[in-house]
Amino acid sequence: MLLKQPLEFFSEPLPGVDPAELHGKLLVIEGPDAVGRTTQVAKLRQWLEQEGHAVLDTGMARGALAGKGIKQAKEGNTFGPLTMTLYYTTDFADRLENEIIPALRAGFVVLTDRYIFSIMARAIARGEDRRWIEQVTGFGLVPHAVYYLRAEVKHLVSRVVLGRGAFDYWESGMDMRFGNTMFDSFVRYQTKLIHALDVMAKKYNFITVDATRPPDIIFRDLQQSISNLDIKKIRNVPRLNGLVRVNGPNGAKRPRKHS
């Protein structure tokens, strides 16, 4: 089912990483808040392990380096938008270099709940420069597949209200006060996030999944798609403007930065 395929970086090769050594598979689950990503990641992990794959699952702010600092920063009232973007990017880089890449080297299936796309969407929703954040996160590896769990805001609202029963400060983008109440701010902020992800869906070839359906149906779709991942599809993953192919088709190694 899953194939071997040399991974590549979006635009910025990480020092000391040879993508030709990465034999694992990198699968990303993206989507706005409260869309049901976590449920799907848990189900996928269980299924993949049953199929005999070693699985690493990872997600935002879970890294050893910056995870704790981000959580503490979110408890205070002084977490600025640029600081937030860069703190999350630091955490992503830490997990990429110390968890994801070692797991890929060892042939794992890496299942990640959110990726650089969420960092970019949050930055763009907060008015930060799109090209700036694309370049900052350009050291990310191009995943084998990105599943975009998509739903309209009204669906997210009902999931929040019926599920958790309350709006979350950060999920509502209250740091930016997009609206006077948490509800208004949530609606505007999540609309911006969905819009940013929709734009990326085309650019980065997301596989869009209708997330308004029951979890079991969504799961079956994901299972089927992961089972069908074929080499042609993976090779067609589009790239960012100016993407540098770090590992040529002949497996030529990129030049070292520091000698």
Added chain:
Amino acid sequence: MSLFASNRLRGKLIVVEGIDGSGKSTQVSLLSHWFRSQGYAVAFSEWNSSPLVNKTTRRAKKKEMFTPTTFSLIHATDFADRMERYIVPLMKAGAIVCADRYAFTAFARDVARGVNRRWVRNLYRFATRPNLSFYFRVPLDVAIGRILGGRDAIKYYEAGMDMGLSRDVEESFRIFQGRILDEYEAMAAEVGFHIIDATLSIERQQQQMREIVIRELGDSLKNGVLRIAPGDAHATETAARVF
């Protein structure tokens, strides 16, 4: 050269750069005393000092958790916090902000660590262009002599020990600081440094800095920059305490 957005705020931004042991901290401290004595509102911001971030940095340094990329990103995060929360608001209010190290430190240090030059310049694109940037030029041996004579141990990342340049800390420090020095020298023209010969006496260097400030900023300090009315001793004291 449009590396950063130019400063359109009331206040001014003055930065000092140079390798460890170049004497820049002493000089920027003297310069801020001078501004204060004239009644200007002066704020001071030091590299790697954000209360939101530097606990993370300290812990990760102690545990040797950094890669060149995460080292670069955490310092940019620290910088972003100081910009958003401290430097920009105070400059809007009309303060003169003196920064001990600025984005140029990352340009020199991160590149010396193997981070891509273009990538790290883009990373700091949100920074404000300083009104004045001083670079304290010092030969490697002089700087190293000052460092080794002045304190006990060179720290792991300061010495670039993470790069495996040498097993010997002093040797590694020498190689790493040499690379940083090369990066500073290479960017001097690009970023428009005012170069101070850091082998001159402390007094002479300070005199040169003040002359440059007067020449470059003299008139513009009269409009917009927040200043206490001369003779208002109580206010001067308050300002010194607040900033």
